[in-house]
Amino acid sequence: xxxxxxxxxxxxxxxxxxxxxxxxxxxxxxxxxxxxxxxxxxxxxxxxxxxxxxxxxxxxxxxxxxxxxxxxxxxxxxxxxxxxxxxxxxxxxxxxxxxxxxxxxxxxxxxxxxxxxxxxxxxxxxxxxxxxxxxxxxxxxxxxxxxxxxxxxxxxxxxxxxxxxxxxxxxxxxxxxxxxxxxxxxxxxxxxxxxxxxxxxxxxxxxxxxxxxxxxxxxxxxxxxxxxxxxxxxxxxx
Numbered sequence: 001x002x003x004x005x006x007x008x009x010x011x012x013x014x015x016x017x018x019x020x021x022x023x024x025x026x027x028x029x030x031x032x033x034x035x036x037x038x039x040x041x042x043x044x045x046x047x048x049x050x051x052x053x054x055x056x057x058x059x060x061x062x063x064x065x066x067x068x069x070x071x072x073x074x075x076x077x078x079x080x081x082x083x084x085x086x087x088x089x090x091x092x093x094x095x096x097x098x099x100x101x102x103x104x105x106x107x108x109x110x111x112x113x114x115x116x117x118x119x120x121x122x123x124x125x126x127x128x129x130x131x132x133x134x135x136x137x138x139x140x141x142x143x144x145x146x147x148x149x150x151x152x153x154x155x156x157x158x159x160x161x162x163x164x165x166x167x168x169x170x171x172x173x174x175x176x177x178x179x180x181x182x183x184x185x186x187x188x189x190x191x192x193x194x195x196x197x198x199x200x201x202x203x204x205x206x207x208x209x210x211x212x213x214x215x216x217x218x219x220x221x222x223x224x225x226x227x228x229x230x231x232x233x234x235x236x237x238x
Contacts (some may be wrong), residue, residue: 013041082111098126117143121154128157136161151178156187168198182214186229208233
């Protein structure tokens with residue numbers, strides 16, 4: 001039990017650091033010095049008295065995700081609100097139960113008073129995980145003209161879904177909007193592969209060379225983070 005608590009403690013710190021875009025050295029501190037590193041992170045980056053119960057609850061939900069889901073289901077029985085449905089759907093995503101997450105996100109769409117952006121974004125992610133590309137496209141096309149969609153991971157998955165369904169020209173339109181220098185390396189790799197697969201070798205190789213050149217100026221942390229992407233680029237350029 002002690003081991004699982006440490007893992008949950010680390011997981012919470014890493015999740016919090018990622019969500020709040022903390023410097024990369026926190027990841028190393030938490031990962032390589034599990035207990036002390038996590039305590040230092042909590043004390044300096046997270047903790048205050050008002051958040052104590054929330055932190056405890058989130059760590060508990062990592063250890064026992066089904067317990068969190070049962071609690072949220074009881075809340076729904078008592079008060080079936082938009083917020084409670086979103087919380088339940090998010091909990092199912094954390095538990096990697098995409099079909100049930102989808103059911104609950106869809107339920108929130110019935111509330112026409114609320115902005116449907118978040119639910120649609122989550123539905124795009126859930127359907128992509130299930131390789132249901134028609135589902136991805138259905139919900140992405142509702143929000144594709146909104147500013148939050150541009151350059152997002154949801155647009156990337158929309159582009160990949162179009163590619164999987166052989167709608168190559170439409171896929172290119174979406175993927176090109178994510179082609180930004182010194183960022184989105186994995187996404188740009190997919191665009192390069194699309195060029196290669198549609199017999200535009202020069203365009204594909206030019207983009208691969210551009211990304212590879214950028215990778216030579218990466219920090220050690222980013223080189224580690226994008227190791228697989230860089231390796232695939234090197235393989236394609238051979």
